[in-house]
Amino acid sequence: MELIDGNQIAATLIAELKADIATIAGRKPCLALVRVGEDPASVSYVRKKEKTAEEIGVTSRIILPPIDISQEELFKLIDSLNADAGVDGILVQSPLPKHIDEVAVFRRVAPEKDVDGFNTINLGKVAQEDDTGFVACTPAGIMELLARSGVDLKGKHVVVLGRSLIVGKPIALLALQKRAGANGTVTICHSGTANLPALTRQADVLVAAIGRPEFVTADMVKPGAVVIDVGINRVPDATKKTGYRLTGDVHFPSVAPLTSKITPVPGGVGPMTVAMLMKNTVKAYRLRR
Ligand code: NDP
Numbered sequence: 080m081e082l083i084d085g086n087q088i089a090a091t092l093i094a095e096l097k098a099d100i101a102t103i104a105g106r107k108p109c110l111a112l113v114r115v116g117e118d119p120a121s122v123s124y125v126r127k128k129e130k131t132a133e134e135i136g137v138t139s140r141i142i143l144p145p146i147d148i149s150q151e152e153l154f155k156l157i158d159s160l161n162a163d164a165g166v167d168g169i170l171v172q173s174p175l176p177k178h179i180d181e182v183a184v185f186r187r188v189a190p191e192k193d194v195d196g197f198n199t200i201n202l203g204k205v206a207q208e209d210d211t212g213f214v215a216c217t218p219a220g221i222m223e224l225l226a227r228s229g230v231d232l233k234g235k236h237v238v239v240l241g242r243s244l245i246v247g248k249p250i251a252l253l254a255l256q257k258r259a260g261a262n263g264t265v266t267i268c269h270s271g272t273a274n275l276p277a278l279t280r281q282a283d284v285l286v287a288a289i290g291r292p293e294f295v296t297a298d299m300v301k302p303g304a305v306v307i308d309v310g311i312n313r314v315p316d317a318t319k320k321t322g323y324r325l326t327g328d329v330h331f332p333s334v335a336p337l338t339s340k341i342t343p344v345p346g347g348v349g350p351m352t353v354a355m356l357m358k359n360t361v362k363a364y365r366l367r368r
Pocket residue numbers: 217240241242243244245246247268269270271272275288289290291309310311312348349350352
C-alpha cells in the first residue's frame with residue numbers, strides 16, 4: 080500500500096504557482112473570499128485560503144457579511160465584485176445560511192471570475208471538455224493527485240460515492256473525459272443506489288464523497304484498488320483538545336492495507352482543494368489580461 084501524500088503534492092503545486100506569480104510584473108492576481116457567518120469549519124477554510132494566497136503572492140480580499148444578510152444584498156455584493164476590475168477570482172464559502180439559495184449565489188458569480196467552478200457555465204464546460212472554464216477545486220485536485228501519483232484512469236472502473244455538485248458529479252465527469260489520464264468507465268452511487276457494496280467492490284478506483292464518517296469498510300473494497308477519500312467529518316472525541324477528530328468517509332485502518340494507493344484524512348484531498356483554488360485564480364487573472 081502506498082499513501083498518496085496530498086500535503087506534499089499540494090506543496091509542489093504551490094511552489095510552482097509561487098514561481099509563476101513571481102514572474103508577473105505589476106498588479107498581482109486578486110482573490111475575493113466571501114464568508115457569511117461564523118461556521119467554524121468555514122472560518123478555518125477561509126483562513127487557510129487567505130494564508131496560502133499570501134504565501135504565493137496572490138492578493139486576497141476578505142469580505143465578511145453578517146449572517147442575516149439577505150439574498151438580494153448578497154447578490155449586490157457579488158455584482159460589485161463581478162464589476163471590480165481589481166478582482167480576478169471570487170469565492171463564496173459554502174455552506175451559506177439556510178435562508179439563502181446557494182445555487183443561485185453560485186450562478187450570480189461571473190463565469191470568468193468563478194474560481195470555485197460552481198457556476199452553470201463552468202459546470203457545463205466540464206461536460207463539454209472546454210478548457211477555457213474553471214473546474215471545481217476538489218474534483219480538479221483529485222485529478223491532479225491521481226496524475227501526479229501515476230494513476231491513469233483509462234480502462235479502469237471508477238466508482239464515485241456521492242453525486243453532489245461540488246464533488247460527486249464533477250469528478251465523475253472529469254474521470255469520464257476523453258483525454259489523457261481520464262477515459263475511465265464511471266459509476267455514480269448515491270442514497271438511492273441498491274446494493275452499493277456490490278458496486279464499490281468492482282471499483283479499480285473508488286472515490287468516496289458522501290460525508291459519512293468511515294462509511295467505506297474493508298468488505299466494500301476490491302484488493303488492489305486505489306481509494307480516494309474526500310470526506311472531512313468531525314467526530315466527537317473527548318481525548319482531543321478541540322473535542323473532535325477529523326475522519327474521512329473511509330475506515331482507514333481496515334481499508335488501507337487492502338489498497339494499492341490511498342489518500343489519508345487529513346493530508347489527502349483537502350490540501351489539494353486549496354492549491355487548485357490558487358491555480359484557478361492565476362488562470363482567471365491570465366484570462367482577463
Ligand atoms: P453532500 O452532502 O452534498 O453529498 C453527499 C452525497 O453522498 C449525496 O449525493 C448523497 O446522496 C450521498 N450519500 C449520503 N449518504 C449516503 C449513503 N448512506 N449511501 C449512498 N450515498 C449516500 O456532500 P459533499 O459532496 O459536499 O461532501 C462529501 C464529503 O466530502 C463531506 O465529508 C465533505 O466535508 C467532504 N468535502 C471535502 C472537501 C475537501 O476539500 N477534501 C471539499 C468538499 C467536500 P443523495 O444525493 O441521494 O442525497
